[in-house]
Amino acid sequence: MLLGYDIGSSSIKAALVNANTGATVAVVHSPETEMDILAAQSGWAEQDPEMWWQHICWATKKLLAQTSVNPADIKAIGISYQMHGLVVVDKFKEVLRPSIIWCDSRAVEIGKAAFERIGHEKCATHHLNSPGNFTASKLKWIQTHEPAIYNEIDKIMLPGDYIAMRLTGEICTTISGLSEGVLWDFKQEKIAELVLNDYEIDHSLIPNIQPTFSIQGTLTKEAAEATGLRKGIPVTYRAGDQPNNALSLNVLQAGEVAATGGTSGVVYGVVDKAVYDEQMRVNSFAHVNHTVDAPRIGVLLCINGAGILYSWMRQQVSLSDRTFSEMSQMADEVAVGAEGLRILPFGNGAERMLGNRNIGAHIHNLQLNTHTRQHIYRAGLEGIGFSFVYGMRILQEIGLNLSAIRVGNDNLFQSKTFAETIATLTDSQIQVIETTGAVGAAKAAGVAVGVYHSLEEAMQNIHVLSTYFPKKEKEKYEVAYEDWYKVIQRFLSL
Numbered sequence: 001m002l003l004g005y006d007i008g009s010s011s012i013k014a015a016l017v018n019a020n021t022g023a024t025v026a027v028v029h030s031p032e033t034e035m036d037i038l039a040a041q042s043g044w045a046e047q048d049p050e051m052w053w054q055h056i057c058w059a060t061k062k063l064l065a066q067t068s069v070n071p072a073d074i075k076a077i078g079i080s081y082q083m084h085g086l087v088v089v090d091k092f093k094e095v096l097r098p099s100i101i102w103c104d105s106r107a108v109e110i111g112k113a114a115f116e117r118i119g120h121e122k123c124a125t126h127h128l129n130s131p132g133n134f135t136a137s138k139l140k141w142i143q144t145h146e147p148a149i150y151n152e153i154d155k156i157m158l159p160g161d162y163i164a165m166r167l168t169g170e171i172c173t174t175i176s177g178l179s180e181g182v183l184w185d186f187k188q189e190k191i192a193e194l195v196l197n198d199y200e201i202d203h204s205l206i207p208n209i210q211p212t213f214s215i216q217g218t219l220t221k222e223a224a225e226a227t228g229l230r231k232g233i234p235v236t237y238r239a240g241d242q243p244n245n246a247l248s249l250n251v252l253q254a255g256e257v258a259a260t261g262g263t264s265g266v267v268y269g270v271v272d273k274a275v276y277d278e279q280m281r282v283n284s285f286a287h288v289n290h291t292v293d294a295p296r297i298g299v300l301l302c303i304n305g306a307g308i309l310y311s312w313m314r315q316q317v318s319l320s321d322r323t324f325s326e327m328s329q330m331a332d333e334v335a336v337g338a339e340g341l342r343i344l345p346f347g348n349g350a351e352r353m354l355g356n357r358n359i360g361a362h363i364h365n366l367q368l369n370t371h372t373r374q375h376i377y378r379a380g381l382e383g384i385g386f387s388f389v390y391g392m393r394i395l396q397e398i399g400l401n402l403s404a405i406r407v408g409n410d411n412l413f414q415s416k417t418f419a420e421t422i423a424t425l426t427d428s429q430i431q432v433i434e435t436t437g438a439v440g441a442a443k444a445a446g447v448a449v450g451v452y453h454s455l456e457e458a459m460q461n462i463h464v465l466s467t468y469f470p471k472k473e474k475e476k477y478e479v480a481y482e483d484w485y486k487v488i489q490r491f492l493s494l
Helices: 049-067 108-118 120-127 135-145 147-152 159-168 175-180 193-199 221-227 241-248 307-316 324-332 373-397 416-426 437-448 474-492
Strands: 002-007 012-017 024-030 076-081 087-089 155-157 235-240 257-261 265-271 283-286 297-303 342-345 361-364 404-408 429-433 464-468
Touching: 002 049, 002 159, 002 241, 002 437, 012 049, 012 437, 024 049, 024 437, 049 159, 049 221, 076 159, 076 241, 076 437, 087 159, 108 120, 108 135, 108 193, 120 193, 135 147, 135 193, 155 159, 159 221, 159 235, 175 235, 175 283, 235 241, 235 437, 241 257, 241 265, 241 297, 241 437, 257 373, 265 373, 297 373, 307 324, 307 342, 307 373, 324 373, 324 416, 342 373, 342 474, 361 474, 373 416, 373 474, 416 429, 416 464, 416 474
Parallel strands: 002 076, 076 235, 257 404, 404 429
Antiparallel strands: 002 012, 012 024, 087 155, 257 265, 265 297, 283 297, 342 361, 429 464
């Protein structure tokens, strides 16, 4: 058996995979409702890392009870985690403050200033990114605004590094992880001295680097007691949720593209050379299988305001009396374009593809004698879909081929309205695959312990459940998109 975790900002998922057949034994999540995100100020987003650990423990015990699997049969553990977060601990490995997570936008101006000081060309060629609102900039914010805490920091970690520490007692990270924090120099193949020196950050705060697929520590007695597992199980894989999602969908080689539509929306394409967007609207990171000799770069489009809009609609418009599936079915009954109703979904922090602008979410052209809840659901799904298309056209500008996209069978891509909007406007086929991030992490964990001879072998048995094709009536979608595009340009010009 192989065990995989997926540490999201909404919930923790745990999965068991049969190492011999590759079949998923079970997947559970904790909590039943979404985890809290703390927002002391507008644009902030924090979570308590101890909360993640508690849900790891509860999910693991739930999984073992549900399957009756003997912990002695589990060969390895893999970890997927929410990207770009920052966890800081002291020399006793105690957390010093809540984690500043991926959708927190407090460090935007810090990153912009560093981009100017270091230089656009240097940032692009060395890091493939601006320091932006990534992990390094969040650490600089702590240094500036919370110096007493900063002075106590022994190591910084990404969320997955923290969970691995709680499991094994070892603090380490990966090149892929450092690159997502703009803490890796692709040109010099080492820790990003340009960024650390500009921010006056002590290099000793960066953990030791381990290969993505390697034995990175083994379960301690304390972790085994807390989770119900056995002492000594090796942790052999960790990666950010989007590279891991791509891995889960067998998107490993140049030209392959993955997408996901959860709280945030992401399109992630793999290329075999260092590429970047000069305007930094999309970002490039080391993919899970990146090496110096065989580069694999994941080009990531991230839309903060995606599924969170539909979650807000369920709470505030449907008043929680309908499921997401029922809302989507109601949306399907409304004609393309939602009779002129347009919704911008950007209400979850600064959006990179909009130049790190935080323009908020907006409902445009609501007609009180025409539009119903169904129209709002349709316009919401279309608005999120249009935001994907907006970003995907940027990806096409820098050379990515979007003719075929693989997605998991969850979240927004279960909606016909949403998926067909994207497929039609991008002329893409969208393949829906039966997998999850936790399952992918479990399979990846088997590589380092020899369960699989290669990563390709671990990921070969993926099952295509269905495929969305472009609709023939593309003109209707184009008209609605162009109208939506005019609305967004109006806000961007303010």
